[in-house]
Amino acid sequence: MNARATAVPNTHPPARMHLFVAFLTVLIGALCGLLQAFVRAGWIVLPNWLSYYAVLTVHGVLLALVSTTYFIFAYLLAGNGATLGDLSRGQKRLVVAGFWIMNVGVVLAAAMILSGNASVLYTFYLPLQAHPLFYIGLALFVVGTWAVSAGLLAQYFAWKKAHPNARTPLFAFLSTVTLFLWWIASLGVAATVLFQMIPLSLGWVRGVNVELSRTLFWYFGHPLVYFWLLPTYMVWYVNLPKLIGGKLFSDTLARFAFLLFLVFSFPVGVHHQLTEPGIQDGWKFLHVILTFMVAVPSLMTAFNVFASFELTALEKGQRGPFGWMRSLPWSDVRFLAPFIGMLFFIPGGIGGLINASYQMNAMVHNTLFVVGHFHITVGTPVMLTFFGLSYWLIPHLTGRTLTPWAMRLGLVQTAFWASGMLLMSTAQHALGLMGAPRRTDFTTYQNHPAAERWFDTPIANYATMAIGGALLFVGAMLMIGLAVYLAFFAPKNAANPDTRTAFPLADAADPHPQPAFLENWRLWLTLTAVLIFIAYTIPLIDIASHGAPLVRGLRTW
Amino acid sequence: MTIHRYEKIWLTFGIGALIVFLSILGFTAFAEGHTPPGGVLTIDPQLIDTVAPWNAPGVYDRGERVDVYIVGQVFAFNPNRFEVPVGKPVTFHAVTKDVVHSFTIVGTTVNMMLIPGYVNQATYTFKEPGSYLILCNEYCGAGHQVMQAEVIVR
Ligand code: HEM
Numbered sequence: 001m002n003a004r005a006t007a008v009p010n011t012h013p014p015a016r017m018h019l020f021v022a023f024l025t026v027l028i029g030a031l032c033g034l035l036q037a038f039v040r041a042g043w044i045v046l047p048n049w050l051s052y053y054a055v056l057t058v059h060g061v062l063l064a065l066v067s068t069t070y071f072i073f074a075y076l077l078a079g080n081g082a083t084l085g086d087l088s089r090g091q092k093r094l095v096v097a098g099f100w101i102m103n104v105g106v107v108l109a110a111a112m113i114l115s116g117n118a119s120v121l122y123t124f125y126l127p128l129q130a131h132p133l134f135y136i137g138l139a140l141f142v143v144g145t146w147a148v149s150a151g152l153l154a155q156y157f158a159w160k161k162a163h164p165n166a167r168t169p170l171f172a173f174l175s176t177v178t179l180f181l182w183w184i185a186s187l188g189v190a191a192t193v194l195f196q197m198i199p200l201s202l203g204w205v206r207g208v209n210v211e212l213s214r215t216l217f218w219y220f221g222h223p224l225v226y227f228w229l230l231p232t233y234m235v236w237y238v239n240l241p242k243l244i245g246g247k248l249f250s251d252t253l254a255r256f257a258f259l260l261f262l263v264f265s266f267p268v269g270v271h272h273q274l275t276e277p278g279i280q281d282g283w284k285f286l287h288v289i290l291t292f293m294v295a296v297p298s299l300m301t302a303f304n305v306f307a308s309f310e311l312t313a314l315e316k317g318q319r320g321p322f323g324w325m326r327s328l329p330w331s332d333v334r335f336l337a338p339f340i341g342m343l344f345f346i347p348g349g350i351g352g353l354i355n356a357s358y359q360m361n362a363m364v365h366n367t368l369f370v371v372g373h374f375h376i377t378v379g380t381p382v383m384l385t386f387f388g389l390s391y392w393l394i395p396h397l398t399g400r401t402l403t404p405w406a407m408r409l410g411l412v413q414t415a416f417w418a419s420g421m422l423l424m425s426t427a428q429h430a431l432g433l434m435g436a437p438r439r440t441d442f443t444t445y446q447n448h449p450a451a452e453r454w455f456d457t458p459i460a461n462y463a464t465m466a467i468g469g470a471l472l473f474v475g476a477m478l479m480i481g482l483a484v485y486l487a488f489f490a491p492k493n494a495a496n497p498d499t500r501t502a503f504p505l506a507d508a509a510d511p512h513p514q515p516a517f518l519e520n521w522r523l524w525l526t527l528t529a530v531l532i533f534i535a536y537t538i539p540l541i542d543i544a545s546h547g548a549p550l551v552r553g554l555r556t557w
Numbered sequence: 558m559t560i561h562r563y564e565k566i567w568l569t570f571g572i573g574a575l576i577v578f579l580s581i582l583g584f585t586a587f588a589e590g591h592t593p594p595g596g597v598l599t600i601d602p603q604l605i606d607t608v609a610p611w612n613a614p615g616v617y618d619r620g621e622r623v624d625v626y627i628v629g630q631v632f633a634f635n636p637n638r639f640e641v642p643v644g645k646p647v648t649f650h651a652v653t654k655d656v657v658h659s660f661t662i663v664g665t666t667v668n669m670m671l672i673p674g675y676v677n678q679a680t681y682t683f684k685e686p687g688s689y690l691i692l693c694n695e696y697c698g699a700g701h702q703v704m705q706a707e708v709i710v711r
């Protein structure tokens with residue numbers, strides 16, 4: 001096991017390629033974010049050839065959909081390599097093919113957006129009708145992710161077969177749950193893209209059922225956020241305890257929490273559709289209840305992670321209720337960045353429960369509150385964890401070193417991101433509560449007093465949002481500069497695999513044998529399917545039986 | 558699978574809080590009637606100009622309560638300025654002729670999606686007189702930011 005952990009597995013090259021694309025898309029996406037924040041504050045006016053909505057489509061698609069996926073695959077590839085070893089030739093071929101299919105998809109979709117043919121935002125709701133190549137690009141992207149996932153899943157099952165009595169390494173187990181979740185989730189978006197959007201945009205059908213498409217989209221859209229969150233939690237479970245010189249409090253509970261995420265993240269999508277017709281109150285409420293259930297594994301994660309900090313402190317001889325704070329490596333960016341992400345996740349999680357709260361949702365739905373919400377969930381806990389991860393993952397993948405000055409600059413980078421996000425998201429939450437709409441170009445609504453407040457209320461105004469956005473942009477650029485430095489220029493002291501920066505894998509403090517049902521995939525996948533079936537069958541039959549007229553596609557931009 | 562005692566306390570407390578919160582939501586929703594907007598009435602967007610009441614959108618005072626019919630389309634609401642009384646329940650019925658929009662009255666809980674093919678509705682009782690801004694907060698195209706209307710409450 002040890003020899004294997006220090007050798008260089010063949011997952012490294014594809015992991016490096018994924019990471020490269022991830023940072024490239026962050027670069028473009030962050031630039032768009034800056035423009036949006038400045039436009040909405042009225043600080044700049046975009047030239048005629050550049051539409052606000054094209055910029056916003058690029059921002060949402062590249063940051064939320066694309067960069068996250070590439071980061072996640074880079075991390076899962078590197079970690080599976082560190083725990084399960086090499087991919088077979090067939091598996092590696094799948095992974096590399098998937099990577100290129102994803103790239104072709106992204107390039108097609110991006111070309112359509114930038115040429116103004118797909119200003120449909122990252123949710124591409126029908127009956128907005130983009131150029132067919134946009135949808136084909138999306139479909140290729142999803143197919144590419146299936147190939148990469150298939151390669152990694154095949155690696156896990158082959159390993160299982162070769163080691164029938166061994167306990168699966170925690171990383172590989174969690175990575176497998178994450179990939180299953182992605183597969184099952186992406187079926188929803190694939191269905192609406194393949195059977196509704198592509199036929200509509202090619203003129204093969206005259207109309208589509210819009211509510212059906214939205215329901216399929218959100219069947220995918222909610223578990224999608226868990227696809228971002230689970231790898232983030234993996235860093236907290238598997239890598240952070242090691243980086244702070246401790247152990248994971250409970251390996252078994254980590255596995256169990258992930259399985260709960262798998263089971264409960266699907267039957268909740270309707271919480272994004274609370275203010276729309278076509279779905280009955282009772283079904284909306286059932287999805288709300290299940291949404292609250294899916295908070296439970298997050299509570300378990302919070303406990304497990306903080307218990308690991310506490311345990312580490314005890315082992316280092318720090319006592320008392322705040323002993324754990326003294327024992328943590330605050331000046332180590334590899335720890336600090338994800339830790340700040342965790343802090344942001346506290347209001348982030350609470351905000352999520354507010355959004356999902358049935359009738360309360362009408363107060364915030366589609367306001368800037370929601371934008372504030374996802375910048376302090378995916379935009380910070382997830383992104384800062386991926387950034388923090390890069391400070392050791394890039395050296396691990398390239399054999400270079402994180403130099404002391406890069407470490408210090410990393411702390412500065414983290415401070416920019418955290419303070420920028422604090423300002424921007426506070427302003428967005430407050431503006432949202434005052435009714436300011438999301439995804440809206442600069443407007444004063446003909447100077448209506450309700451809209452004027454968005455410009456002149458202290459803190460809760462567009463200028464605060466823009467200042468936060470500027471700080472964030474600096475944080476993003478520093479990160480990209482550091483990533484380039486770590487990937488191509490940092491000193492290479494580790495040609496020898498034994499001295500290369502290791503993939504940090506924590507031991508667990510609970511060495512008990514693991515209950516067999518935890519790895520019984522048939523059981524968990526069946527449970528997942530049953531809940532999906534319960535939550536969606538009748539709403540879908542309802543939508544079909546309402547017989548809403550099919551609606552033609554329109555290009556309104 | 559052993560669960561640490563503190564974790565049991567933490568989870569009991571956490572799950573308990575979630576249950577209390579959900580019960581409050583459920584109670585105010587179903588016992589007091591604060592359900593979110595919705596409905597299952599369908600309508601053909603192509604026929605909106607020809608069938609009643611959509612061919613004559615506007616305010617209909619029914620005595621105890623008021624019905625308002627609203628038609629959304631790129632990038633306007635019809636009617637785009639209307640009056641309703643203070644203190645009387647007002648039910649907004651809204652449809653769209655083309656893409657998805659929203660009908661949102663800033664400073665109230667009226668915030669609903671207009672989905673082509675369906676009628677949506679929400680009820681609200683204004684407590685303060687004044688001019689309220691109505692806007693579309695679901696992206697609908699190049700002129701999304703100009704899609705607005707005004708309701709005067711007297
Ligand atoms: C430089 C950093 C960033 C800045 C300045 C920024 C700024 C903004 C602003 C101002 C909006 C609101 C636009 C509107 O509703 O009109 C927005 C939307 C959004 N942002 Fe960011 N953002 C940044 C980073 C991120 C990151 C890292 C993510 C996710 C990983 C992200 C995901 C999103 C999404 C999904 C939307 C919604 C797009 C939509 O509604 O279609 N942003 N961003």
Ligand SMILES: [Cu+2]
Pocket residue numbers: 221222225269271272
């Ligand atoms: Cu959700």
Ligand SMILES: [Cu+2]
Pocket residue numbers: 658659693694695696697698701702704
């Ligand atoms: Cu609109």
